[in-house]
Amino acid sequence: MSSASPKPLLLDAARVAGLLERIAARIGARHVVTDTADLAPHLVEGRGLFRGTTPAMVEPSDTQEVAFIVAACAEAGVPVVPQGGNTGLVGGQMPFGGLLVSLRRLNRIRDLDPVDLTVVAEAGCTLHQVHEAATAAGCLFPLSIASEGSCQIGGNLSTNAGGTAVLRYGNMRELTFGLEVVLPDGRIWNGLSRLRKDNTGYALKDLFIGAEGTLGIITAAVLRLYPAPRxxxxxxxxxxxxxxxxxxxxxxxxxxxxxxxxxxxxxxxxxxxxxxxxxxxxxxxxxxxxxxxxxxxxxxxxxxxxxxxxxxxxxxxxxxxxxxxxxxxxxxxxxxxxxxxxxxxxDAQKFEGGSIKHDVSVPVSRVPDFIAEAARRCEAHLPGVRVCAFGHMGDGNIHFNLSQPVGMDKADYLARWEAFNRIVHDLVAGLGGSISAEHGIGLLKRDELPLYKDPVALQLMAAIKAAIDPAGIANPGKVLKRD
Ligand SMILES: Cc1cc2nc3c(=O)[nH]c(=O)nc-3n(C[C@H](O)[C@H](O)[C@H](O)COP(=O)(O)OP(=O)(O)OC[C@H]3O[C@@H](n4cnc5c(N)ncnc54)[C@H](O)[C@@H]3O)c2cc1C
CATH class of the missing domain: 3.30.70.2190 (Alpha-Beta Plaits)
Incomplete structure (x- = not known):
C-alpha cells in the first residue's frame, strides 16, 4: 500500500525534555499529555492507514499559548503538528516525531453578528458547535459534512473542506472572511477581517486555508453566515x-x-x-x-x-x-x-472488506464519462472488483471507491492501491481534473502530487513554504516532501 508511515524524526531527548518543561510551566503540566493510553487515539487516523509517534500532545487554551508553544519549538528545532478532530482522510494530522498540538481547548465562539452575517470562531470549535450557534441566531453556516460532530473549524479550514452544500455555498475558502494564525516563528498574524471588500494586496488567508498546517497554526476565523432557509x-x-x-x-x-x-x-x-x-x-x-x-x-x-x-x-x-x-x-x-x-x-463500505478510495474531481459535464471509463479500466485490471462511485456530482467531485472482490484476501487487494491510483488518476488528469477534490494531500497523496501538478505551481508552493517556514518546523513532510 502507498500509505506506510514514515520513519519518525530522531530528536535529542534532553532538548525535548527541556522544551516540555518550559511548555508545562506556561500552560500547566496536565495539558502536556505523555501518557501512552491518552495519546493512543490521537496517533492513528480513521482508516488506520498511518500511525504516528510524538513525545507529547500539548493543549493550549488560547492564541497566546499557541504562540508561546510554537516559538519555543522553533527555538528548540522541534516540529509542530496541529491536530483538530482527527477526522482527516490523508494523514496530515499524524505526527512522526514532532510535537502534537491539539486545538480542542480553543473552542470559544468569540462573536456572532447577524447583521454582518459573520461568526468569529476559535479553531477548536467543532463544526457542530458553529452550526448550533448559527441556528440559534436564525442563520445558517452551510458547511455540511458527515464528520461534523468531531471535526473542528481549524481542520475544516486547513483542508478547505467541501461537503454536500458546495454547489450553492462553496468550499471553506468561500465561507471565510478572515483568519488569525500563529506563524512558524511564533508571531501572530491578526487577519480577522470581516469585510466583504478588502483589496489591499495579496490574499493571505487563501494561503493558510488548505495548507494542512504546513504554514502555521490557525487559531480563529471569521466565517460567513447566510440567512437560514425557510x-x-x-x-x-x-x-x-x-x-x-x-x-x-x-x-x-x-x-x-x-x-x-x-x-x-x-x-x-x-x-x-x-x-x-x-x-x-x-x-x-x-x-x-x-x-x-x-x-x-x-x-x-x-x-x-x-x-x-x-x-x-x-x-x-x-x-x-x-x-x-x-x-x-x-x-x-x-x-x-x-x-x-x-x-x-x-461507514457502510467498511463492511465489504478492503476499499481503495479516490477523492477526485472533473468538470461536471465529464462526470458520466469519467465514471464509465474508470469503471471499465478498473474492472479490466481486476475482474470482480466492485466499483462504488458516489458523491458530490453537482460539484464534479466523485469518491471513486473500489471494494475488494468477494473472497479475495484483503492484504493482497490493498497491495494494488498504487496500481489503481495510476489507472484512476491518469484518467482524471486526462479529463482536466484533480487528484484531490476535498480531502487534501497530506501524506497519502504527497508523492503523487509531482506527477499531476503543474511544475511551476509546485515551485511556487515550495517558495511560499520556504518564505513562511524557513526552518521547516510546521507539519514537515506533509503536502510537500522535506528537502
Ligand atoms: C465520515 C467522514 C465524512 C467526511 N466527509 C467529508 C466531506 O464531505 N467533505 C470534506 O471535505 N471532508 C470530509 N471528511 C474529511 C474530514 O472530516 C475533513 O477533512 C475535516 O475538515 C477535518 O477536520 P479535523 O478537525 O478532523 O482535522 P484533522 O484531521 O485533525 O486535521 C486535518 C489537517 O488539518 C491540519 N489542522 C488541523 N487543525 C489545524 C489548525 N488549527 N491549524 C492548522 N492546521 C490544522 C492538520 O495538521 C491536518 O493536516 C470526512 C471525514 C469523515 C471521517
Whole structure:
C-alpha cells in the first residue's frame, strides 16, 4: 500500500525534555499529555492507514499559548503538528516525531453578528458547535459534512473542506472572511477581517486555508453566515445511469437556479451496502435502480413551494425517459432519512472488506464519462472488483471507491492501491481534473502530487513554504516532501 508511515524524526531527548518543561510551566503540566493510553487515539487516523509517534500532545487554551508553544519549538528545532478532530482522510494530522498540538481547548465562539452575517470562531470549535450557534441566531453556516460532530473549524479550514452544500455555498475558502494564525516563528498574524471588500494586496488567508498546517497554526476565523432557509425539498430519484443524472441536474438547475443546493449520486451497490449494514436506514423507492440521485432544493424566500417545483421537474424528466422513479420527502424526518442513505455510505463500505478510495474531481459535464471509463479500466485490471462511485456530482467531485472482490484476501487487494491510483488518476488528469477534490494531500497523496501538478505551481508552493517556514518546523513532510 502507498500509505506506510514514515520513519519518525530522531530528536535529542534532553532538548525535548527541556522544551516540555518550559511548555508545562506556561500552560500547566496536565495539558502536556505523555501518557501512552491518552495519546493512543490521537496517533492513528480513521482508516488506520498511518500511525504516528510524538513525545507529547500539548493543549493550549488560547492564541497566546499557541504562540508561546510554537516559538519555543522553533527555538528548540522541534516540529509542530496541529491536530483538530482527527477526522482527516490523508494523514496530515499524524505526527512522526514532532510535537502534537491539539486545538480542542480553543473552542470559544468569540462573536456572532447577524447583521454582518459573520461568526468569529476559535479553531477548536467543532463544526457542530458553529452550526448550533448559527441556528440559534436564525442563520445558517452551510458547511455540511458527515464528520461534523468531531471535526473542528481549524481542520475544516486547513483542508478547505467541501461537503454536500458546495454547489450553492462553496468550499471553506468561500465561507471565510478572515483568519488569525500563529506563524512558524511564533508571531501572530491578526487577519480577522470581516469585510466583504478588502483589496489591499495579496490574499493571505487563501494561503493558510488548505495548507494542512504546513504554514502555521490557525487559531480563529471569521466565517460567513447566510440567512437560514425557510423551506427545503429533499428528493431521492432512481435512474438508469450517470448520463441521466447529468440531464436531471441540468433540468433542476434550469428551473430552480441557485435554489439547487445539493446534488449527490450513488450506485445500486452503494445503496444496497447502506441498507444491508447501517441500522435505521430504510429503502425509500419501491423498485430497484442502477443509480440514485439525492437532490436538495432550499430557499430563504417566503412562500416558495419547492416540493411542487421538484415534482414538476421530475414529471418532465419522467416523460423524457430520463428518470425511473422519485420520492420527495414529506417531512423533515423523511428528509433526514434520505440524507442518511447517502451519508452512511462511507461507514457502510467498511463492511465489504478492503476499499481503495479516490477523492477526485472533473468538470461536471465529464462526470458520466469519467465514471464509465474508470469503471471499465478498473474492472479490466481486476475482474470482480466492485466499483462504488458516489458523491458530490453537482460539484464534479466523485469518491471513486473500489471494494475488494468477494473472497479475495484483503492484504493482497490493498497491495494494488498504487496500481489503481495510476489507472484512476491518469484518467482524471486526462479529463482536466484533480487528484484531490476535498480531502487534501497530506501524506497519502504527497508523492503523487509531482506527477499531476503543474511544475511551476509546485515551485511556487515550495517558495511560499520556504518564505513562511524557513526552518521547516510546521507539519514537515506533509503536502510537500522535506528537502
Ligand atoms: C465520515 C467522514 C465524512 C467526511 N466527509 C467529508 C466531506 O464531505 N467533505 C470534506 O471535505 N471532508 C470530509 N471528511 C474529511 C474530514 O472530516 C475533513 O477533512 C475535516 O475538515 C477535518 O477536520 P479535523 O478537525 O478532523 O482535522 P484533522 O484531521 O485533525 O486535521 C486535518 C489537517 O488539518 C491540519 N489542522 C488541523 N487543525 C489545524 C489548525 N488549527 N491549524 C492548522 N492546521 C490544522 C492538520 O495538521 C491536518 O493536516 C470526512 C471525514 C469523515 C471521517
Amino acid at each position: 423551506s427545503r425539498a429533499t428528493a431521492l430519484i432512481g435512474l438508469p445511469d450517470p448520463h441521466a443524472a447529468l440531464a436531471l441536474f441540468r433540468r433542476l438547475r434550469d428551473v430552480a437556479g441557485d435554489a439547487l443546493s445539493g446534488f449527490e449520486i450513488l450506485p445500486r451497490f452503494g445503496m444496497e451496502t447502506v441498507l444491508k449494514h447501517m441500522p435505521g436506514t430504510v429503502r425509500a423507492l419501491a423498485g430497484d435502480h442502477a443509480w440514485y440521485v439525492l437532490a436538495e432544493l432550499s430557499s430563504t424566500r417566503r412562500g416558495d413551494d419547492l416540493s411542487e417545483l421538484a415534482v414538476e421537474v421530475f414529471a418532465a424528466a419522467f416523460e423524457a425517459g430520463e428518470i425511473e422513479d422519485a420520492v420527495v420527502a414529506a417531512s423533515e424526518a423523511q428528509a433526514d432519512g434520505l440524507w442518511r442513505l447517502r451519508e452512511a455510505l462511507s
